[in-house]
Amino acid sequence: MKDGESFDSDGESFDSLLKRFRKKVSRARILSEVRKRRFYVSKSEQRHRALRKAINRERRRQRKVRRRLRRM
Structure with a gap:
C-alpha cells in the first residue's frame, strides 16, 4: 500500500471500498506493526x-x- 494511493473506483459502494481497504491494510500488516511498536x-x-x-x-x-x- 502506497502513501496517497486512491482507493475509490467508479460506482463502487462504500462497503466494498471499506472491505477492500481493510484487506490491503491486513495484507500489508500495518496494524500488527503499529501494535508491536506502540511501546x-x-x-x-x-x-x-x-x-x-x-x-x-x-x-x-x-x-x-x-x-x-x-x-x-
Missing part, C-alpha cells in the same frame, strides 16, 4: 521475550512428541 521495548527485553517464546515453542513441540509416543 518502547529495550534490546534486553526483546531478547528475553524471544527466549521465552523459544522455550514455550520447544515445550509445545515436546508435548506433541509425547502425545505421539503414548499412542503407540
Whole structure:
C-alpha cells in the first residue's frame, strides 16, 4: 500500500471500498506493526521475550512428541 494511493473506483459502494481497504491494510500488516511498536521495548527485553517464546515453542513441540509416543 502506497502513501496517497486512491482507493475509490467508479460506482463502487462504500462497503466494498471499506472491505477492500481493510484487506490491503491486513495484507500489508500495518496494524500488527503499529501494535508491536506502540511501546518502547529495550534490546534486553526483546531478547528475553524471544527466549521465552523459544522455550514455550520447544515445550509445545515436546508435548506433541509425547502425545505421539503414548499412542503407540
